[in-house]
Amino acid sequence: MQRHLISAADLTRDDAVLILDTAEEMARVADRPIKKLPTLRGRTIVNLFFEDSTRTRISFEAAEKRLSADVINFSAKGSSVSKGESLKDTAQTLEAMGVDAVVIRHGASGAPYRLANSGWIDAAVINAGDGTHQHPTQALLDAFTMRRRLIGRDAGLGQDLSGRRITVVGDVLHSRVARSNVDLLHTLGAEVTLVAPPTLVPVGVETWPCEVSYDLDSTLPKCDAVMMLRVQRERMNAAFFPTEREYSRRYGLDGDRMARLPEHAIVMHPGPMVRGMEITAEVADSDRCTAVEQVANGVSIRMAVLYLLLGGNEPAVTHSRTEEK
Amino acid sequence: MDKQDSHATPQASDARPVLEGPDIARVLTRIAHEIVERAKGADDVVLLGIPTRGVFLAQRLAVKLEQITDRKIPVGSLDITMYRDDLRMHPPRALARTDIPGDGIDGKLVVLVDDVLFSGRTIRAALDALNDIGRPRAVQLAVLVDRGHRELPIRADYVGKNLPTSLRETVKVQLAEEDGRDTVLLGVKQTGH
Amino acid sequence: MSKILIRGAKVLGGEPQDVLIDGEVIEAVGTGLSAEGAEVVEAAGKVLLPGLVDLHTHLREPGREDSETVLTGTRAAATGGFTAVFAMANTFPVADTAGVVEQVWRLGREHGYCDVQPIGAVTVGLEGKKLAELGAMHESAAGVTVFSDDGKCVDDAVIMRRALEYVKAFGGVVAQHAQEPRLTEGAQMNEGVVSAELGLGGWPAVAEESIIARDVLLAEHVGSRVHICHLSTAGSVEIVRWAKSRGIDVTAEVTPHHLLLTDELVRTYNPVYKVNPPLRTERDVHALREALADGTIDIVATDHAPHPHEDKDCEWAAAAMGMVGLETALSVVQETMVDTGLLDWAGVADRMSVKPAQIGQATGHGRPVSAGEPANLTLVDTEYRGQVDPAGFASRSRNTPYQGRELPGRVTHTWLRGKATLVDGKLS
Numbered sequence: 001m002q003r004h005l006i007s008a009a010d011l012t013r014d015d016a017v018l019i020l021d022t023a024e025e026m027a028r029v030a031d032r033p034i035k036k037l038p039t040l041r042g043r044t045i046v047n048l049f050f051e052d053s054t055r056t057r058i059s060f061e062a063a064e065k066r067l068s069a070d071v072i073n074f075s076a077k078g079s080s081v082s083k084g085e086s087l088k089d090t091a092q093t094l095e096a097m098g099v100d101a102v103v104i105r106h107g108a109s110g111a112p113y114r115l116a117n118s119g120w121i122d123a124a125v126i127n128a129g130d131g132t133h134q135h136p137t138q139a140l141l142d143a144f145t146m147r148r149r150l151i152g153r154d155a156g157l158g159q160d161l162s163g164r165r166i167t168v169v170g171d172v173l174h175s176r177v178a179r180s181n182v183d184l185l186h187t188l189g190a191e192v193t194l195v196a197p198p199t200l201v202p203v204g205v206e207t208w209p210c211e212v213s214y215d216l217d218s219t220l221p222k223c224d225a226v227m228m229l230r231v232q233r234e235r236m237n238a239a240f241f242p243t244e245r246e247y248s249r250r251y252g253l254d255g256d257r258m259a260r261l262p263e264h265a266i267v268m269h270p271g272p273m274v275r276g277m278e279i280t281a282e283v284a285d286s287d288r289c290t291a292v293e294q295v296a297n298g299v300s301i302r303m304a305v306l307y308l309l310l311g312g313n314e315p316a317v318t319h320s321r322t323e324e325k
Numbered sequence: 326m327d328k329q330d331s332h333a334t335p336q337a338s339d340a341r342p343v344l345e346g347p348d349i350a351r352v353l354t355r356i357a358h359e360i361v362e363r364a365k366g367a368d369d370v371v372l373l374g375i376p377t378r379g380v381f382l383a384q385r386l387a388v389k390l391e392q393i394t395d396r397k398i399p400v401g402s403l404d405i406t407m408y409r410d411d412l413r414m415h416p417p418r419a420l421a422r423t424d425i426p427g428d429g430i431d432g433k434l435v436v437l438v439d440d441v442l443f444s445g446r447t448i449r450a451a452l453d454a455l456n457d458i459g460r461p462r463a464v465q466l467a468v469l470v471d472r473g474h475r476e477l478p479i480r481a482d483y484v485g486k487n488l489p490t491s492l493r494e495t496v497k498v499q500l501a502e503e504d505g506r507d508t509v510l511l512g513v514k515q516t517g518h
Numbered sequence: 519m520s521k522i523l524i525r526g527a528k529v530l531g532g533e534p535q536d537v538l539i540d541g542e543v544i545e546a547v548g549t550g551l552s553a554e555g556a557e558v559v560e561a562a563g564k565v566l567l568p569g570l571v572d573l574h575t576h577l578r579e580p581g582r583e584d585s586e587t588v589l590t591g592t593r594a595a596a597t598g599g600f601t602a603v604f605a606m607a608n609t610f611p612v613a614d615t616a617g618v619v620e621q622v623w624r625l626g627r628e629h630g631y632c633d634v635q636p637i638g639a640v641t642v643g644l645e646g647k648k649l650a651e652l653g654a655m656h657e658s659a660a661g662v663t664v665f666s667d668d669g670k671c672v673d674d675a676v677i678m679r680r681a682l683e684y685v686k687a688f689g690g691v692v693a694q695h696a697q698e699p700r701l702t703e704g705a706q707m708n709e710g711v712v713s714a715e716l717g718l719g720g721w722p723a724v725a726e727e728s729i730i731a732r733d734v735l736l737a738e739h740v741g742s743r744v745h746i747c748h749l750s751t752a753g754s755v756e757i758v759r760w761a762k763s764r765g766i767d768v769t770a771e772v773t774p775h776h777l778l779l780t781d782e783l784v785r786t787y788n789p790v791y792k793v794n795p796p797l798r799t800e801r802d803v804h805a806l807r808e809a810l811a812d813g814t815i816d817i818v819a820t821d822h823a824p825h826p827h828e829d830k831d832c833e834w835a836a837a838a839m840g841m842v843g844l845e846t847a848l849s850v851v852q853e854t855m856v857d858t859g860l861l862d863w864a865g866v867a868d869r870m871s872v873k874p875a876q877i878g879q880a881t882g883h884g885r886p887v888s889a890g891e892p893a894n895l896t897l898v899d900t901e902y903r904g905q906v907d908p909a910g911f912a913s914r915s916r917n918t919p920y921q922g923r924e925l926p927g928r929v930t931h932t933w934l935r936g937k938a939t940l941v942d943g944k945l946s
Contacts, residue, residue, distance in 0.1 A: 025420040025422065028423060032457060034457040034458070036457065037408070038408055038453065039407040086828065086831075086832050086836070087836070107835075108833040108834060109717040109834065110717075110718070110833060111834075117786070130717070131835070133717030133718075176717060179715070179717060202713070202720070203709050203710060203713075203722070204710045204713060204715070204720075205714055207711045208715075307420075308417050311417035312413065312418075313413050313414055313416065315416065315417070
């Protein structure tokens with residue numbers, strides 16, 4: 001049985017629904033006067049961030065603290081890592097301090113997998129985003145947000161996202177969010193369409209469980225949620241697209257395009273948003289946009305993941321799909 | 326620990342009913358009257374059931390209290406999973422709902438409701454959970470069955486039936502809402518478990 | 519004792535014969551040869567091949583003696599059945615002057631496990647900008663005939679053209695590491711289904727194929743000979759096949775690992791599978807095997823690339839590219855080519871000894887097993903099967919992708935000019 005959360009693709013449908021249901025209960029803790037549970041008292045969790053990501057780190061930290069874990073924040077900047085210490089040495093140093101779990105963000109795809117499978121450490125590993133590979137808790141919080149908005153808080157309990165149509169727009173090639181979402185949404189029964197200029201779709205996408213389109217306008221009228229991915233301006237310099245203006249004209253979400261969505265459809269963004277690029281301020285600030293909600297939901301999802309992986313003597317998440325492989 | 330043992334499946338052949346449907350209804354009625362009596366009219370009572378079966382018992386008690394007092398009685402649920410002292414001994418359990426009635430519990434008389442009182446550890450966890458939710462005027466405990474073998478200094482204020490048991494025995498409460506029928510079964514733990 | 523009788527060996531996999539070595543040369547080949555005055559090596563059931571020749575080895579000395587030295591590398595070579603290796607130029611300092619190539623050559627001769635023929639850099643510092651003194655390296659004691667910037671591609675078309683032309687003066691050959699640099703910026707593995715899923719930077723086949731296509735056309739245009747290092751894709755095979763059909767003077771090599779392993783292994787994110795060019799797909803592996811069988815690919819070359827443990831015991835992106843290969847090459851070739859029926863042992867001798875010696879002009883190597891020839895020989899127990907255990911490697915590095923894998927065949931004896939460098943699997 002795996003003790004780690006490395007990829008959204010490792011989760012079965014039942015695992016994923018259990019995490020979403022648990023997160024729904026965790027969310028209720030936020031409404032209490034004392035937003036704290038004693039569940040992980042005495043467990044030490046290190047947030048090992050080799051890449052700057054204040055929002056993800058803070059979200060994990062809030063989740064860990066609400067569950068009463070002892071939290072160590074380790075940022076690679078200004079540490080011995082920048083002096084050439086390896087991932088292995090860093091991890092072993094932290095484990096020597098008695099760490100039960102490592103939440104790792106790393107610029108190299110596969111670094112969390114390596115940490116979990118190389119025998120370097122015994123601690124549980126939770127992937128908080130690796131390179132252009134995976135960001136499983138982001139996909140979980142996105143699915144959580146969709147289930148709440150499209151089905152309902154209580155009505156959604158025990159439910160997956162069968163038959164829901166989700167469009168993911170933007171820099172799929174460089175996006176761990178897109179990869180994680182395709183995997184998880186497919187597992188939860190949703191139909192996913194990726195929309196991007198052909199330069200930003202990876203070679204090999206044909207085996208992914210989703211559709212690919214180069215045309216945003218034709219997909220909008222038939223989707224329940226549209227997720228806009230951040231597009232970094234630097235991509236322009238590597239000739240992925242000609243200009244910012246052309247990108248936003250063809251693939252950006254503005255008020256006119258939002259009007260073409262079905263009435264119930266929501267607009268999602270994992271943040272940070274590049275206003276004026278993939279999304280206009282009008283859309284970002286509209287009540288159909290769930291970006292802020294997603295941040296709040298992130299804490300609940302991360303509490304659920306931490307509880308299910310660390311709350312007992314063994315993880316509750318089965319990862320049976322990985323075992324089948 | 327209470328939860329586990331009280332719901333452990335006794336061997337069908339060994340299990341014998343110690344309370345049947347009508348008995349359960351009768352003792353709940355009695356408990357409702359006791360609450361009204363001891364709480365002097367039950368003005369500020371909030372019933373909080375401990376999932377799963379404690380919640381149904383709390384709801385039934387609320388109905389009876391409303392019949393007696395002719396007032397709406399706030400009833401909710403209190404999940405104690407994340408306050409358990411044996412979390413590290415099992416895989417994490419799925420969480421149940423904690424549902425605190427709208428006016429909260431501050432200054433109220435909270436009556437915790439559970440099916441079986443055994444080691445007392447569940448109630449210890451429930452008291453911890455309550456502590457994070459508010460500050461009741463007082464906390465009381467109502468249980469359908471007290472089977473003894475306390476491991477903590479905890480006692481019930483309202484008991485449906487005192488049932489002396491040995492540690493080899495199991496007590497299983499079945500309620501119509503969850504199990505299709507009302508009964509309390511006394512069985513013998515399977516050996517070699 | 520200067521005479522050795524190898525008794526009952528299947529020469530090139532044929533009928534059992536005796537081979538008598540006297541001093542540095544083969545004195546006689548036949549049946550029932552007299553053992554008088556000779557040390558006898560019982561070789562019944564084993565296959566006798568001409569000593570193997572590796573056109574593509576990284577010995578790391580000078581500069582990276584922590585991963586390999588000429589001594590440890592040539593001991594690894596002897597263990598793998600090699601009697602000659604060509605040492606790549608990407609050392610520190612780069613082998614781009616007569617001084618460096620002579621140093622490497624001399625170290626090889628002094629240690630005596632295997633002939634070391636240095637490869638000279640095509641451009642100064644492997645930078646692709648300015649031709650190195652190719653003529654001086656050729657005229658040095660090392661007598662360099664093969665030039666390569668391996669590790670880097672000679673991507674400037676004009677530099678490549680000039681190099682191809684220039685070495686004609688002394689019969690040299692340029693060995694190209696075919697990798698279009700712009701198409702492989704940030705590349706981490708073969709671009710395809712697996713890279714898309716793993717989120718690792720894609721290394722497209724076309725980055726190799728476009729350079730090979732350009733270079734065979736350049737070679738045709740200037741009437742030169744070109745050698746393609748570690749060809750790894752089905753498309754590259756098609757281009758070389760087309761070039762040969764046009765009469766272009768091109769030769770090509772394939773590594774053992776590209777004959778066996780695929781990019782599916784990268785799913786483990788274990789950098790032991792990180793190599794340049796990257797592991798490709800099942801389809802490529804099959805195309806490479808067929809091409810080696812039909813002669814489109816001329817030779818097997820190991821691209822033996824030792825790296826210290828710490829350069830592989832890390833995350834994928836930070837890891838060095840390359841695998842050791844000298845000690846497992848023949849086993850992998852037996853597994854992929856012989857045991858599959860694609861090649862007989864005479865074919866193995868051709869692809870791993872005769873042809874590489876010809877391409878690199880390694881005098882005295884890759885010769886027939888017959889009287890009067892230099893006694894460079896390799897004896898193989900082809901019935902053996904066993905798990906690869908890197909702990910037993912003679913190489914200083916352990917970065918093998920085959921750890922724990924069961925492979926057939928084991929070299930038991932290697933003779934370099936009549937001197938046993940390996941006896942019963944043990945270095946002498």
